[in-house]
Amino acid sequence: MKKYYLLLAAVFITLLQLQAQSPVTSPQEDRWYKNSIIYNLDVHTFKDSDGDGYGDFQGLIQQLDYLQGLGVDAIWLAPFQPSPKKDDGYDISDYYSIDSTCGTPGDFTAFMYQAKLHGIRVMMDMVLNHTSDQHPWFKRARQDTSSPYHHFYAWTDKRPSNYNKGMAFPGWQPEVWSYDSTAKAWYYHRFYEFEPDINFTNPLVRAEGNRVLAYWLQQGIAGFRLDAVPFMIEVAQPGNDKPPQQYEIIYDMQRFVQWRSGDAIVLGEANVMPDANEHYFGSNGEGLQMMFNFYVNQYLFYALATGKTALLAKALEETRKVPEVAQWAYFLRNHDEIDLGRLTEQQRNEVYQAMGPDKNMQLFDRGLRRRLAPMLNNDPKRIEMAYSLLLALPGTPVIRYGEEIGMGDDLQLRERLAIRTPMQWSAAPNAGFTTAAQPFRPVISGGDYGYEKVNVIRQQRTPGSLLNWLEKMIRVRKQCPEIGLGKWQLLNTGAPGVLAMQYRYKNKTLIVLHNFSAAAQQVHLPAAGNQLYDLVNGTSVQAAPNLSLNGYDYKWLRVGNGNE
Numbered sequence: 001m002k003k004y005y006l007l008l009a010a011v012f013i014t015l016l017q018l019q020a021q022s023p024v025t026s027p028q029e030d031r032w033y034k035n036s037i038i039y040n041l042d043v044h045t046f047k048d049s050d051g052d053g054y055g056d057f058q059g060l061i062q063q064l065d066y067l068q069g070l071g072v073d074a075i076w077l078a079p080f081q082p083s084p085k086k087d088d089g090y091d092i093s094d095y096y097s098i099d100s101t102c103g104t105p106g107d108f109t110a111f112m113y114q115a116k117l118h119g120i121r122v123m124m125d126m127v128l129n130h131t132s133d134q135h136p137w138f139k140r141a142r143q144d145t146s147s148p149y150h151h152f153y154a155w156t157d158k159r160p161s162n163y164n165k166g167m168a169f170p171g172w173q174p175e176v177w178s179y180d181s182t183a184k185a186w187y188y189h190r191f192y193e194f195e196p197d198i199n200f201t202n203p204l205v206r207a208e209g210n211r212v213l214a215y216w217l218q219q220g221i222a223g224f225r226l227d228a229v230p231f232m233i234e235v236a237q238p239g240n241d242k243p244p245q246q247y248e249i250i251y252d253m254q255r256f257v258q259w260r261s262g263d264a265i266v267l268g269e270a271n272v273m274p275d276a277n278e279h280y281f282g283s284n285g286e287g288l289q290m291m292f293n294f295y296v297n298q299y300l301f302y303a304l305a306t307g308k309t310a311l312l313a314k315a316l317e318e319t320r321k322v323p324e325v326a327q328w329a330y331f332l333r334n335h336d337e338i339d340l341g342r343l344t345e346q347q348r349n350e351v352y353q354a355m356g357p358d359k360n361m362q363l364f365d366r367g368l369r370r371r372l373a374p375m376l377n378n379d380p381k382r383i384e385m386a387y388s389l390l391l392a393l394p395g396t397p398v399i400r401y402g403e404e405i406g407m408g409d410d411l412q413l414r415e416r417l418a419i420r421t422p423m424q425w426s427a428a429p430n431a432g433f434t435t436a437a438q439p440f441r442p443v444i445s446g447g448d449y450g451y452e453k454v455n456v457i458r459q460q461r462t463p464g465s466l467l468n469w470l471e472k473m474i475r476v477r478k479q480c481p482e483i484g485l486g487k488w489q490l491l492n493t494g495a496p497g498v499l500a501m502q503y504r505y506k507n508k509t510l511i512v513l514h515n516f517s518a519a520a521q522q523v524h525l526p527a528a529g530n531q532l533y534d535l536v537n538g539t540s541v542q543a544a545p546n547l548s549l550n551g552y553d554y555k556w557l558r559v560g561n562g563n564e
Contacts, residue, residue, distance in 0.1 A: 032121065033223070033265050033290060033396055034327055035484035036073035037474055040334060041401040043080050043102045044089070045422045045441065048434035054101040055422070055433070057111040063425075064118045066456065070404060070467075071474035074121040076225050076267075078335060080108075084134050084194070088420065090125075090227070091132035091195050095212045101440075112220045121222035123267065128209050129232040130195040138196050142183040152208075154188035154199045160238035166190065168231070170364055172415065177238070188236040190228070200249050201235055210256050217257065223265035224257070226288070229280065230270055247279045250287045265289040267329060271339060274318040285323030293328040293395065295319055298342045300332075304376070304386060305354035307517040309499045311347075313490050316394070327484070328395030332386055333403055336416055337367035360411050369418045371449075373406035378448055381552040384469060385514055388536075388554040391477040392501065392512040394488045405459050406466050408449025410442060417441070424451040431455060476535050476556060482508045495521040498549060502526075509559035510535075518551040533558040 047059030057080075067075065079089035080102045089099070098108050115122050131138055140149040156177065163177035168191050177186040178193040188197045198205055213224065226232070233250060234243040250268070257264050270280050271294040281287045299315040302308070322328065340348045348366070355361075355375040356368040363369040376382040383406060390397050402423055409418045422443045425432035431443045431451030444450055459465035477483065486505025493500045497517030503510045511532075515521050525532075525547055532541040535556040541547070549555065 029481075029485065030263075031289075031325065031327075032073070032263060033267075035478070035481055036121075036396055037071055037477070038074045038076055038123070038329070038396060038398045039067060039070070039072040039401065040076045040078070040398055041423075042078035042089070042335070042420065044078075044099075045420060045433075046401060047423065047425070048436065048439070051435040052101070053434050053436035053438060053440045056101065057098075057103040057107040061111050061114050064114055064120065067120060068118045070471055071478065072120055072399075074123055074222065075115065076123040076398070077125065079125045079127060084132055086132070086194050087192060088417065090127055091130075091134075091192075092127050093132040093134045093136075096215055108219070116220070122220065123223040123225060123265075124216060124221050125227060126213065126216075126224035127227040128198060128200075128212070129228040130189060130191060130197045133194045133196055142180050142187075145183060145185075148204060150183075151202050152199055152205050153196050154236035155183065155185045156188075156238045157185055158238070159186055162239055162241050165241055168228075170366075172364070186238075190231045197231065197236060199236070200232060200246060206249065206252070209253070213253070213257055214260055217261045217264055221264070222261075223267060223289075225267045225269065226253075227269055229268040229288075230272060245279070247287070250280060251282060254282075254287060254289070267291070271295075271341075273342075277319065277322070281323050281326045283323070285325035287326075289325060290327050290329050290396065292334075292398075293319055293330055294339060295342060296328075296393075297331065297338070298340050300389075301338055301340065301351055301355070302343060302347055303499070303516050304382070305351040307497050309497060309516055312499060316490065328393075329398050330390055330393040330395045331398040331400070332390050333372050333400040333419065334398070335400065335420060337363040337369045339367045341366040358411075363415060369409070369411070369416055371407055371409045371419050372403055374408050374449065378406065379552075380466065383466060385516070385552045385554050387470060388473060388512075388556075389499070389514045391473055392483065392514070392554075392556070394483060394501070394503075396484065397477070404467050404470050405454055405456055406449075407454060408444055408447075410444050413442070424455040426455050426457040427452050432457075473536070479535060480508075480510050480556070481505060482510050491526060493523040493525070495523050495549075497521055498523055511555075511557040511559065513547075513549060513553075513555040513557070515549040515551065515553045520551055520553075521549045523547045523549055530559050533560065 043060055044055045046055040047063050048055050049058035079092060080099055081092050082094040082097050082099050083089045083091050098105050137149045137152050140147050141153050160177050164175045166176050167173045173192055176190055177188055179186050189195050190197055200206060233246045237243050254266050257266055266288050267290040268280055268288040270291055274295060280291055296315045296319055299312040303312040340351055356370055361368055361370055373383055407424060410421050411418050421441060422433040422439055430439050433439060433443060459467035482503040482505030486503045488501055488503045491500035491502055497515055498521050499514045501512050513523060524545060534541050535558055
C-alpha cells in the first residue's frame with residue numbers, strides 16, 4: 001500500500017511539473033481578430049463566373065484557393081444585398097436578400113461553406129445608418145405619415161436653418177435635409193438625398209437592426225464592418241449643428257452580436273478624434289471590438305509623402321489606449337478616398353503635391369481618390385516599405401483587393417469608382433475578370449497599370465513580384481504574435497526619417513524599423529549587445545550600436561537567435 005501511495009505521489013508531482021512547463025494561454029489568444037489578415041473585396045468586381053459582366057459568389061468561390069495562398073484569414077465583403085446602385089451598393093433596398101447580379105441565396109450558402117473549408121472567416125458591410133429611398137420602409141414612410149415606418153426616419157415640417165451643413169460629401173451633395181413632396185416634409189440624410197438616414201432613437205428601429213444582424217449571423221457571418229458609426233448614433237435635431245450621440249446603441253449592438261455568436265465582432269467605421277475613442281470602444285471593452293484607425297492613417301500618408309515621421313509617431317501614441325479586448329484595424333487603401341481632413345491645410349497640400357497634384361485626383365476637398373501604387377510612383381521599394389509598415393503596426397492589417405499586385409486607378413470614373421475597378425487576374429481579355437464582351441465597369445487597360453502588365457498570373461510566375469513578396473511578408477507577420485497581442489513602444493533611434501517600434505509578448509521581443517527617407521540612415525539600436533535575427537532575410541544580424549538602413553529600407557529583427 002505504501003508503494004502505491006509513493007507511486008501516486010510521484011505521478012502527481014510529475015503532472016505538476018509538466019503543467020508548470022506548459023505555456024499558459026492568454027484569453028487574448030482566443031480572439032481571432034487580434035492576429036488576422038483581413039482582405040476587403042466587392043463581389044461585383046472580383047470574379048465573374050457566368051459571363052454576365054458582374055462578379056458573383058460562384059466566381060469568388062473559384063478564387064478562394066488564391067486568397068488562402070495569400071494568407072488571408074478573413075474576407076470583408078462590400079454590400080451584396082439588393083440595391084439601385086446609385087451609391088455602388090451602399091444604398092440598400094432589402095437587408096435580407098442577395099443582389100441578383102451576385103447570384104442566388106444558394107450561391108451565397110455555397111460560398112460560406114467553401115470559405116469555412118478554406119479556413120477563412122467572412123465579414124460583411126452592415127449599412128444601418130441609412131437605406132435607399134427605394135427601400136419598402138421609406139416608401140411606406142413617405143406615403144403614410146401615420147405608418148410606424150414614418151418614424152423609422154427623421155422628419156421635420158419646416159426646413160431647418162442648418163439644412164445645408166454637415167454634408168458627408170461636400171461639393172457633391174447640396175444639403176442634409178431634403179423636401180419630400182409626397183410626405184410634405186423634410187427628411188434627414190447625412191449622405192446623398194436618395195439615402196435617408198434611419199432614426200435609431202426609435203426602439204422599433206433598434207429591434208429591426210438586431211433582426212438584420214441576427215439573420216446574417218445565422219448564415220455564418222463572423223463579423224460586421226459597421227458603416228458610418230458616428231452618423232448612425234447621432235440624434236437628428238433640426239437646427240443643431242452638433243447633435244448628441246447615443247453611444248449606448250453601440251454597446252447594445254455589440255452585446256447582441258456576441259450573445260448570438262460568441263466570437264463574432266463589430267468593426268466600426270468611425271473617423272473620430274483620439275479623445276472620442278473611449279466612447280466607441282467602451283471604457284471596459286463593452287463597445288466595438290475593432291475600429292479603423294483613420295487618425296493614424298492620415299499622418300501615415302503625410303509621412304509617406306514627406307519622409308517626416310514625427311507626426312505619425314505622435315498619432316500612434318495618441319491612439320495607444322484601447323481596452324484589452326479591443327484592436328485597431330490599419331489600412332493603406334480602402335474603398336473610399338484617403339481622408340486627409342485632420343491635417344492642416346499646409347500638410348494636406350504637401351500630400352496632394354506628392355501623391356495627387358491634379359484636381360481630378362482629389363475628392364471632397366479633403367482626400368485622394370487613388371490607389372497606392374500610383375501615389376508612390378510605382379516605386380517597388382516604397383510600396384514594399386509601406387506594406388511592411390502596415391503589417392508591423394500595432395493592430396490588424398486590412399488589405400484592399402488588387403493592392404497585392406499594385407493595381408492602378410481609373411480617374412475617368414466618377415468619385416470613388418476610380419479605385420473600384422475589376423480585379424486583374426490575367427492578360428486574357430478583360431483581365432480574366434469576365435468572359436462578357438463588356439464588363440459592367442471598365443477594366444484598366446494599357447499603360448503601366450493595365451491588366452496586360454499588372455495581373456495575378458504574371459506576378460505568380462515572377463519570383464520578385466509584389467504579390468510573391470507580400471505572401472512572404474504575411475508569413476513573417478504570422479510568426480510575430482507579439483504585434484497583435486503584446487506591448488509596444490516607440491524607440492528613439494536618432495534617425496528622424498525612421499520609425500522604430502519594439503514589441504514584447506511572453507518571451508518574444510521584436511524590433512521593426514522603417515525608413516521613410518530616400519536617403520540611407522544610421523539607426524541607433526537600444527538592443528545592441530543582444531543577438532538579432534532578421535526575419536525577412538533569414539540571417540543573423542551583427543549586434544552593434546548602429547545599424548545602416550538604405551533608402552526606403554525596412555527590418556524585422558527578432559531579439560535572440562531566431563529559435564524562440
